Amino acid sequence: MKLENPLRSAAALIVGLVFLSPALYSIWLSFQTADAYYAGGLEFTLDNYGRAVGQYHFARYLFNSVFVSGIVTLGGIAMATLAAYAFARFTFRGSDLLFGLTIATLMIPSHISLIPNYLTLARVGLLDSYAGLILPPMASAFATFFLRQYIRGIPRSLDEAAYMDGASSLQVLTRVIVPLARPAILSMALYIFINEWNSYIWPLVAIGKSDLYTLQVGLARLYKINPGEDLIDWPLVMAASTISILPVLLGFALVERHLVRGITMGAVK
Template sequence: MNPRTSSLNRKRIGWGELFWSYLGLTLLSLVVVFPILVLLSASLKPAGDVFEYPPRLWPRTFSLENYQGALEKAPLLRYLWNTLLVSVGVTLGQLVTSALAAFSFARLNFPAKRALFVAVLATYMVPWELTLIPNYLTISNFKLLDSYWGLVLPFLAGAFGIFLLRQSFMQIAEEYFDAAKMDGATPLQQLRYVALPLARPAIASLALLTFLNTWNMYLWPLIVTNEPTWRTAQIGLRFFLVDQEGSNYGFVAAGAILVLAPTLIAFVLLERAFVRGISLGGVKG
């Protein structure tokens, strides 16, 4: 942006409005970040200082004994590995199915296309809890309880991903696809070499949202995993640290930070693409 244009916009908005806007955003940021800072501080304090009075946000002495104790008390590394595999599997599956379906709805012509798209969107309005029992019975009948497949299969396709990528594909100029057709590109080649490269922000947004939602899933892993070795991080944290070490809040805080860290890292790395993809995805109907 031209610095002169930016300066004119700033004057047009008014310094007072900018000040109050930034102040409000700063306060909202503190509200969001403060609980995480308290959790991080508790995880780095020695056991006797977690409930010290007066309370201190900054530990007097830093200690990693809570992390060591949490890893010794519960197989958190195994739980984190399970969660990572499930999250990556669901994310890749949603990207593949959403891209194929979205490209079909955006660029191909076939009978009842609009009606089918409306039907797909209608599934997004159905509360997920209503499908919990049918999904569980299906997974149980296929003998997939206590397995990665049982954790992943019900979430390999979703209406939101199809809608988001369809909107993004419809923003791409028709000339790109016309040029690809003149070169003899098939629909799959158009998807691979034209649509996907030009829709990277939307793909990154879908990947981030899917990864975060899957990483933080609690109810589904709770009901389909009975053996401790198949549990995800949230379930393991609940059963082993909260139940067995509930009085040791330092262990619980350290375990929670270990579970929370990958999602924070993923969001920081993809935040810009996420915002751009969401903003581009809702322009054209």
């Protein structure tokens, strides 16, 4: 019995290292020179990060991704929370049909809306702009569904007590529902952020200016950078990849406790 916990911890550590091995190898490779990599030797350097940030403008790409993903997350979670609150707490004509249509959009592949979104934004002149990157992905049907199920598990008696104290519907949302649903809201915020952070197709289609490229588009462009003899500079690519995952790891570390709690409680409810 005394060996049970150490053995379980060791097994979990080994499994974790197996899953993390690609990321660890990428970080290891990012500190090597291209010549040493192709020659099979070891020669460590920090120049790959300096070149990615300075020469290949990854500082600008990082800002674009942080800005766009942040605004999409804030706007998306606000819209999802308002919609979920309406679906969970109010009954109006066509509410079930409207909620059903919202859920039905989950079955539509995202690539189907690519051309309609492109034509719409082109008609209103929002291509090659931050607005063109931000507006289409802001609505999240999954976040609305998840938060609606979570809010339905919150006792209505709390709403009624707030109404008796003279609170409005908006005050009930901000002072009762949002504090109680914070784990679920943070979980969905991280979900929206990661989805937008990893988005590649829409930024590639909507943006033609290099100063508006996101990290994913900029990372794909690095495959055209050769150290010579038509070879891909993999250490440089891995350095840029490491830069691209740092904000996601930071966000996960900040809300990890709420993420697990929100997903678990949402599933139970």
